[in-house]
Every structure is written in C-alpha cells, then in structure tokens.
Amino acid sequence: MSSAEAVSGRDHILTVEHLTMRFGGLVAINDLSFEAERGKITALIGPNGAGKTTVFNCITGFYKPSEGMITLRHEDGTTFLLERLADYETAARARVSRTFQNIRLFAGMTVLENLLVAQHRTLMRASYYTVGGILGFGNYAAAEQEAVDFALHWLERVGLAERADDAAGDLPYGDQRRVEIARAMCTRPVLLCLDEPAAGLNPRESAELNELLMSIRESERLSILLIEHDMGVVMGISDHIVVLDYGEKISDGTPEEVRNDPAVIAAYLGVEDEEVEAVEQEIAQ
Amino acid sequence: MAETTLSRVNGTPEAVSGERRTTQAFKESLIAGGLAFLLSFPLLTHRTVQQAEGLVLEPRWLWGVIAAVVVFAGRLLLHFLVWDRQVVRAPVAPRLWQGLAAKPAPLSVWVGPLLLGLALIFPFLPFVDRRIMDLAILVLTYVMLGWGLNIVVGLAGLLDLGYVAFYAVGAYSFALLAQYFDLGFWVCLPLAGILAAFWGILLGFPVLRLRGDYLAIVTLAFGEIIRVVLLNWYSFTNGPDGISGIPKPSFFGLEFKRFGDNTFAGFFGIEYSTLHRFIYLYYIILALALLTNYVTIRLRRLPIGRAWEALREDEVACRSLGINITNTKLTAFAIGAMFGGFAGSFFATRQGFISPESFTFLESAIILAIVVLGGMGSQIGVAVAAFVMIGGGELLFREFAQYRMLVFGLAMVAIMVWRPRGLVGTRKATIAVGERKAIGGDLVGEGHG
Structure with a gap:
C-alpha cells in the first residue's frame, strides 16, 4: 500500500x-x-x-x-x-456515513429528532449511558443543547432550518434528500x-x-x-x-x-x- | 369543497330533493324490510319445540313481521334524519375534525394533571368502598403493566406477546424470596425488578435477531415456558397449588392488623378499618405506576428513547447512523421487563396468594390490547384504555359476565375501524426549537421487529 x-x-x-x-x-x-x-x-x-x-x-x-x-x-x-x-x-x-437510494428517514419523527438520533453516541456518552440522564446528574442538558445547535447548523447548510419541527415524512421529496444528507453529516x-x-x-x-x-x-x-x-x-x-x-x-x-x-x-x-x-x-x- | 357541495344541493331543482327522493327512500326501505323478513325466516319465525313425537317447528310469523317493520322504519328514519342531511353537513364535519386534530395541545395539557389529581384524592371520595378500592387497585396495576409494555411495543416497536412472563417472574421472585428467606415487600420489590430485567435480557439475546411475526411467536413461547416451568417444578414453586401466605407490605414497619404491637391504627391512634390496607396498597401501586410513567417520559427525551423510536421507524437507517441495534433492543426489553417485575411483585403482595393460573396468555393479550387501543407510544391513551377495558368491564359487566368477551371484541373492532392508531393516534415530538407539534399517526411507524 x-x-x-x-x-x-x-x-x-x-x-x-x-x-x-x-x-x-x-x-x-x-x-x-x-x-x-x-x-x-x-x-x-x-x-x-x-x-x-x-x-x-x-x-x-x-x-x-x-x-x-x-x-x-x-x-x-x-x-x-x-x-x-x-x-x-x-x-x-x-x-463512514451513508444515505440510501430509497430515502430512509425516520418519517414519524421531526427533522430535528432525526438529526439528534444521528448524534446518538455523543449524547449517550453525555447522559452516562442513560443512568445519568434519568437520575439527573451529569451535564446532559448542555450536551443536548450543543447537539441541537449542531443539528440546526446543518439544517441551515441544507436550507431547511425553518422545517426543524416538522415530521420528516411531511417534507417534499427533494427536501427529504437534503435532510438525509444533513443527518449523515451529523454523525461527523x-x-x-x-x-x-x-x-x-x-x-x-x-x-x-x-x-x-x-x-x-x-x-x-x-x-x-x-x-x-x-x-x-x-x-x-x-x-x-x-x-x-x-x-x-x-x-x-x-x-x-x-x-x-x-x-x-x-x-x-x-x-x-x-x-x-x-x-x-x-x-x- | 364546501361551496361546491352546497351549490350542488341548492342548485338542483327542489323536485329532486323532494318527491323523487322520498319515493326512492320508500323503495329502498321496502327492499330492506323484505330482506329482513327473508333473513328472519330461519332465525326468528320458526322455533324448534321438543314434544312427545320429537322436535317440531313452531311458526312465529309475528316475529318476522316485527323484524321487517323495524328494519323498514329504521331505514326510513336513517334516510330522512341522517343521510339526507349529510349531503349538506358532510363538508362541515371533516373540517370540525381537522380543527380538533390540529389542536390536541389544550386537551392533553389539562387531561393529564386532572386525571393525576383525581387519582391522588380518589380513596377519600365519598362513594368509595372496599369493592371500588379493590377495582381501582386492579386498574392501576394494568395501567402500570400497559405503560411497561408500551416501552417495548409502543416505543421500540418490538411485538412482545409474552409480557406476562416478566409479570410472573416478578410475582414469583417476591413470593419465593419471602418464603425461603423471609424477606419483606420493600426489600423484594427492587430484587423482583432486577430479576425480571435479567430474564428480559436472557430472552432478548437469542430472539432479537428475529423480526415481526417471528419475534412475536418466540416471545409468546417464552411466556408459556415460564408458566409451564412454574406449574411443573413442584418441589420449588409448589406447582399448581401456588404459594400462599405472601407477606403484606408494611408502612415503615407498621402493619395493617387489628391486634398486635406495631399496628398502623394503634400507632396513629385511629380506629382500625380494613380499608386502611387497601388505601395503602392503592397508593403503592399509584406510586409505582407514576414511577413507570415518569421514567418513560424521561427516557423518551434521552438518546436511548429516541433510538428506540428510530428503531421502530427504520432499523436499517439506525445501523447506518452507528446505533448498536442489539443493545438498544435489549435495553428496551430489560426496562419493560423490570416494570413488569415490579407490577408482578405488587400483584403477589396484594393477592397474598399466587399460582401459575394468574399468568396465562390471556393476560399478555389483555395488556397488549390496552397498549394497542390506547395508541402505541401514548402514555395517557394507555391509561385511559386500561381504565376502560379493566374498570369498565368490571363495573358494567359484573352481572353479565358471559357477554364480557363479546363486548370486548366489539369495542376493539369499533376502535380499530374508527381510530386505527388507537385512542391517541398522534405522536408528540420529544424536542423542538419552536412549537412542539403533534405528528399524525399515518407517518409514525409501527415497528417490524
């Protein structure tokens, strides 16, 4: 090599x-x-x-x-x-992140939620693998705010910031494609x-x-x-x-x-x- | 839409909506009446009568005529009162529905706290007696079971037909720990939860590769295995004879007895009443149910809860985002099982006696029906469904026990036709930058594994 x-x-x-x-x-x-x-x-x-x-x-x-x-x-x-x-x-x-030929968004979740799921591992660590999140210790709120900001940053990049709270399945086809790219980017x-x-x-x-x-x-x-x-x-x-x-x-x-x-x-x-x-x-x- | 329909009704000559429609209605009603008479022929107008020479047919023509007249009149009334007006009303009704559907927020804002407040003061309401108290405890047990299963079925989308297995594990954990080690309720409660969660993980490992129907069948089998083991391991579980003498929960060491040193009534200097123990049990199960609810609501807003819902929506996409599917499913199974275990150990202490008979497949089916009827993933929907199915059944059909299952079935068919996604068919977003919107049930996935 x-x-x-x-x-x-x-x-x-x-x-x-x-x-x-x-x-x-x-x-x-x-x-x-x-x-x-x-x-x-x-x-x-x-x-x-x-x-x-x-x-x-x-x-x-x-x-x-x-x-x-x-x-x-x-x-x-x-x-x-x-x-x-x-x-x-x-x-x-x-x-390595990917998108799919037939769009695979989480249709029943909002665009923002889709992008947060993509940051699952970072957020899991921040919530001490759920234990801290449930009991309320640790700094989960700040980590989540950071994740939301990161998600909004990418939504702005693909031009869909104002659709953040809409169900992903409600978006037109072209927008769904862009959300899928933004979601893939959220895995860094x-x-x-x-x-x-x-x-x-x-x-x-x-x-x-x-x-x-x-x-x-x-x-x-x-x-x-x-x-x-x-x-x-x-x-x-x-x-x-x-x-x-x-x-x-x-x-x-x-x-x-x-x-x-x-x-x-x-x-x-x-x-x-x-x-x-x-x-x-x-x-x- | 509204205008076109209205103009069609108004624009057509009066003759059409007047005379011709009346004759049309009469004609249809006559046909319906005739059909009713024909159909009643084998059902109503003849009856078999036992006589000396054997069975003979006894004609009852009047019954057939009555049936025909009732159908004729009913059809005619429907024509004039419902269908005729619907032409004009139709466009209004959907708009009304849309209005209701678009604004579920105010409703859900006050319904939850109202129900909670009612539940808190319930034991002190004037009409409450021992029977109603008992029923309330039962309903709350099912509310808790429904909320527990909701994590597995509603959020993670894993169809679990053997949930009663964890209920049984919880109940037997407590009963056996109490019997062999002489432990009390409050020590055993967390142990029962942990043991049930452990069994959830144990079941989860082999079956979570399966999806959809296959998963359902295997969980069903698991539920039966647990029951059959409990039934046949006579030396340990006492088999079909069950375990009796399970200790009652104590109130910080005070017991609910008439006589003795450390009695609840004696300590507080009040007159002994059997109701005290029921009120205490009521508050225990209320607290346990609220704990389940709180944890679920909390979990939904944590990454693990979002991962469950994402899993329900699309497993492949989850994998592409770096989510470990197996662990995510296992946690859903384990946490759901843990709450089942809590409920089971409460069930054991309430009954004082348990046997494998209490943990049949029917229990699993009822709990699942509660989750499905309530609307998968909806906390309030599940609570209402549990109240209607368990409480309603018990209150209304005590005297007509044989019709209970019939009404169950009818109610379920009606709900599935009327609201295919359950009582609360919308999903509330877990986070929002602006307004938190409700998402229509048609977009939300049901899960395939």
Whole structure:
C-alpha cells in the first residue's frame, strides 16, 4: 500500500482491493479494486444492476464481502479494515456515513429528532449511558443543547432550518434528500457515501445539490463517495470516476478520461441496447 | 369543497330533493324490510319445540313481521334524519375534525394533571368502598403493566406477546424470596425488578435477531415456558397449588392488623378499618405506576428513547447512523421487563396468594390490547384504555359476565375501524426549537421487529 502511495503521491482515504461479493451463484462484484482520495469526490457509476449499491453495502458494513479487503485511513493514521467491522461500528468508529437510494428517514419523527438520533453516541456518552440522564446528574442538558445547535447548523447548510419541527415524512421529496444528507453529516463522518442523491430531483434541485456537495467538501475536508445516474451531477462535481459494469471495473480516471474511454461509451454512455453485447465481446477479445 | 357541495344541493331543482327522493327512500326501505323478513325466516319465525313425537317447528310469523317493520322504519328514519342531511353537513364535519386534530395541545395539557389529581384524592371520595378500592387497585396495576409494555411495543416497536412472563417472574421472585428467606415487600420489590430485567435480557439475546411475526411467536413461547416451568417444578414453586401466605407490605414497619404491637391504627391512634390496607396498597401501586410513567417520559427525551423510536421507524437507517441495534433492543426489553417485575411483585403482595393460573396468555393479550387501543407510544391513551377495558368491564359487566368477551371484541373492532392508531393516534415530538407539534399517526411507524 505504502508503495502505491509513494508512486502516486496521493493520500487515499479508502482503498478497496480485490473485492468480490457472491450471492449464491450470482457474482455481484468481481475482483474490484479502486481508491478514493482524501478530500475529493469519487463517483461510482455504471448501468443498472452493475453492482454499485452492493459495493456501498460492503463498504458501510451491511454486507460481509465474500473476498477482498477494504481499508479506511483516518487523517491521524488510524486504519480500519471495514470488512471486519459490524455495521454500526462502520459509522460509529470508522466514521463512514451513508444515505440510501430509497430515502430512509425516520418519517414519524421531526427533522430535528432525526438529526439528534444521528448524534446518538455523543449524547449517550453525555447522559452516562442513560443512568445519568434519568437520575439527573451529569451535564446532559448542555450536551443536548450543543447537539441541537449542531443539528440546526446543518439544517441551515441544507436550507431547511425553518422545517426543524416538522415530521420528516411531511417534507417534499427533494427536501427529504437534503435532510438525509444533513443527518449523515451529523454523525461527523470522514467519508460520506451518497447513494443516488440526485434521484428524483428536478434540474434546479440537482444544481443546488452540486453546490451543497462542493461546499461540504471544501468546508469539512470531507471525502465523498457517490453513486449517481445523473451525468450532470457526476461530470460536474466528481474528481475521479470509477465505472462498473456487471460487477467489474471497466474504467477508472478523471471525468475527462472516463468520458472518452471507448469501453465506457460502449457499455454505458452512447451505444444502443442491441449493440452493447457485440461491443463488449469485441472489448473482451 | 364546501361551496361546491352546497351549490350542488341548492342548485338542483327542489323536485329532486323532494318527491323523487322520498319515493326512492320508500323503495329502498321496502327492499330492506323484505330482506329482513327473508333473513328472519330461519332465525326468528320458526322455533324448534321438543314434544312427545320429537322436535317440531313452531311458526312465529309475528316475529318476522316485527323484524321487517323495524328494519323498514329504521331505514326510513336513517334516510330522512341522517343521510339526507349529510349531503349538506358532510363538508362541515371533516373540517370540525381537522380543527380538533390540529389542536390536541389544550386537551392533553389539562387531561393529564386532572386525571393525576383525581387519582391522588380518589380513596377519600365519598362513594368509595372496599369493592371500588379493590377495582381501582386492579386498574392501576394494568395501567402500570400497559405503560411497561408500551416501552417495548409502543416505543421500540418490538411485538412482545409474552409480557406476562416478566409479570410472573416478578410475582414469583417476591413470593419465593419471602418464603425461603423471609424477606419483606420493600426489600423484594427492587430484587423482583432486577430479576425480571435479567430474564428480559436472557430472552432478548437469542430472539432479537428475529423480526415481526417471528419475534412475536418466540416471545409468546417464552411466556408459556415460564408458566409451564412454574406449574411443573413442584418441589420449588409448589406447582399448581401456588404459594400462599405472601407477606403484606408494611408502612415503615407498621402493619395493617387489628391486634398486635406495631399496628398502623394503634400507632396513629385511629380506629382500625380494613380499608386502611387497601388505601395503602392503592397508593403503592399509584406510586409505582407514576414511577413507570415518569421514567418513560424521561427516557423518551434521552438518546436511548429516541433510538428506540428510530428503531421502530427504520432499523436499517439506525445501523447506518452507528446505533448498536442489539443493545438498544435489549435495553428496551430489560426496562419493560423490570416494570413488569415490579407490577408482578405488587400483584403477589396484594393477592397474598399466587399460582401459575394468574399468568396465562390471556393476560399478555389483555395488556397488549390496552397498549394497542390506547395508541402505541401514548402514555395517557394507555391509561385511559386500561381504565376502560379493566374498570369498565368490571363495573358494567359484573352481572353479565358471559357477554364480557363479546363486548370486548366489539369495542376493539369499533376502535380499530374508527381510530386505527388507537385512542391517541398522534405522536408528540420529544424536542423542538419552536412549537412542539403533534405528528399524525399515518407517518409514525409501527415497528417490524
């Protein structure tokens, strides 16, 4: 690893090596390796069913990969082998946070409550694992106020401060997407994994999303891993793109490189459905 | 909406709403009456009579005619009094409902303290006698059990059909500790709670991987296992014969007896009355129930309570936010079980005698029904539901015991049709920067595991 870093001179927050995921006989991901740079936006694209969400689930601990190694490096040098962590530890200790393709907010709780649940671990410690909170000793009230302020800070960043007391399920779709991002940010992540954040957004909303992601990356020195179908978003904000097809990596590079890669064009961007197989066979040969 | 409907009613010629509607109503009522007569044919108009030559049918045509006339008249009345007016009234009614639903705050602001005040002075109300006191104690026991189960089912969304197991653990813990070690109620109360919580965790470990229906079935089995063990471990629990002579709680060392050295009546120089002990028991269970309520309200505003509710809403999202699902579920189970254990040990001291018969599945079902009817997660709803189901049943159906279950069932169906989310179907936010709003029940999850 260190040799690779020395060669490239880059600081990789996430290194995925030989990741394979099998479901019974189906190989969803086959020997996938890629890296994500610290403080950059890395996009994972590919046609439907290419295995992008499976990669996410492996990284965030929802699946245990069949083979391979996923290494996360914090800035202070601590490393985590993500495939060995239980799902909640991925968020809690390795500080990898994620959003979901189909929004998973706590619909019956208010937006503010959603953002406080995201700060569960900090608040649990402040309430002395509930004992102090029940008996009234410790400094829970102050900790909670701090958590509320942090939540409101993020609601302001996504432009929803005035909806803090509304039920999350009552918000329009685009707002729910942004709340989910704010909630993920409330876990204070070092790596944020966004699963199709622009899905279902209109052009104006996805332009706003672009801006939001860029500004978060700048202000928090956050690394973002992104799955997206909206090419406007992907090409606009990504520093690095990894293209998947049928669970394998077919291209890897800057937006410019990927855009001009014939394999990508064949598999994904510009070939008619009927021609895809023929072109792929050609590439394989 | 209101205007269009009104204009439709007013705009159409009077003839439509007048003569034609009347004939229409008559026609429908005739059909209904005829149907009623036909249906009453096998049910009312014939009766089997035992005679010397065997069973014979005895015709009672008058009954059928009466049934038909009643249905005819009823349908006609409904037409003129309800359905006809509804056309005009319909748009008003929903608005009225919306108004009520939008402002639950003033209602909930005074209902809680009012009920609490009533509960505090209840034993000194003039109409209270021993029977009513006994009933009040019973109702409060179920209020407490409902609040305890509410933590597991209402907040954490874990469907627990074996809650009575913890009730039994609490009751037997006290009874056995008293029998073998000669310990008193106040020493055993916390021990019973701890033991029940311990059993909650013990049950929790293997079953919390299960979700929804599967979890429900396993908790049901656990409840039965506890009961069957109590029934068959004769040498330890005395099996079906139960345990008797369980000590009564003392008042700072003073006992509620007519004669003796340290009697409550003797110490305070008042005349002995059997009611004293009941009043004392009443205040004990009231205090225990209020403790349950206070802890629950407090927990809801702590991170653990929010994590429970989040778990009920979406388990996967919880995991992605770094919440340890297993521990969170276990604490819900353990705390719910602990209050069940408290209630159980109170039950044992109140009865003075316990046997496995008191801890059947029906008890679990009743407690669960209280939680569901009250509105999952609502403290006041659960209290009202317990009062209606236990108190109402006991007060109204003492003479008609055989109809009790029938009315139970009907009431439950009616509530589920009328208010599918229980009596209090809204959820109150635990924290707010501005106004704390009520969240409609349709958004709040019911939990799947």
